[in-house]
Amino acid sequence: MGQKLMGPTLPAEAASGDAVADMGQDESVLILIKHCRDMKQQESCLRLVTLLLLLSCTTLFVFIISADLRQRGDSGSSGQRSAAEQHPAYSKQKQLCPADHPQNTSHRPHIHLRSVDAENRSNAQYIKWNVEFGERYDEERRAIVIPKTGVYFIYVTVTLTCQEEDPAADFNRFYVELRSWNKGYDMPRLLTKAWNGITCINSEGPRSVFVGQLFDLLAGDHVSVWIGAGYNLIMKSSFGAYLA
Incomplete structure (x- = not known):
């Protein structure tokens, strides 16, 4: 009469529980990876927006400075011309140059x-x-x-x-x-x-x-x-x- 060797066996419920646990862990990992990707995209967008704002502010600042310097230069030139026109030498030169005043x-x-x-x-x-x-x-x-x-x-x-x-x-x-x-x-x-x-x-x-x-x-x-x-x-x- 033959004998059968019997090893330890897991219950069916235990095997099914482990499979469900493994599937739950994989899904959590995928969600975490997707969340990280979304965070990186948002961070890149924020950096791009910040860079654009910085360039806009720099351009505006340079434009304001240039306009101010140009206005000061025009005012200085006008003042120099007015002072020169009041000088007697300028008046004499103006009289001696008839081509400028035909x-x-x-x-x-x-x-x-x-x-x-x-x-x-x-x-x-x-x-x-x-x-x-x-x-x-x-x-x-x-x-x-x-x-x-x-x-x-x-x-x-x-x-x-x-x-x-x-x-x-x-x-x-x-x-x-x-x-x-x-x-x-x-x-x-x-x-x-x-x-x-x-x-x-x-x-x-x-x-x-x-x-x-x-x-x-x-x-x-x-x-x-x-x-x-x-x-x-x-x-x-x-x-x-x-x-x-």
């Missing part, structure tokens, strides 16, 4: 004259003129009258040529002076002078002589052109003045 050009004195053929073409006399445009010409003194005190550019252009009655010579001398007269000193005053000439024996052709310079003149000054030598060489000439 609307004021028409009020600046300017006169231009053309010479008149003289019957007496001897030396040591003043040239007589016809007015091309402008005002304040004293026909008696053959002079331009300066209307107001200031710096004027005075110019004279003379064209020299050999006349038929000129004697044959190696060189015919020409001498011109710019002179000024005023009631205050009642004596002609030399402003500037020029020497030149022309050779007639070889018929070299006409020659131009130009004299131009800035002069500080007073109101009432009479500026005229005096010929000391070579009056008979003058073919034509012009004379003018304008406020610089």
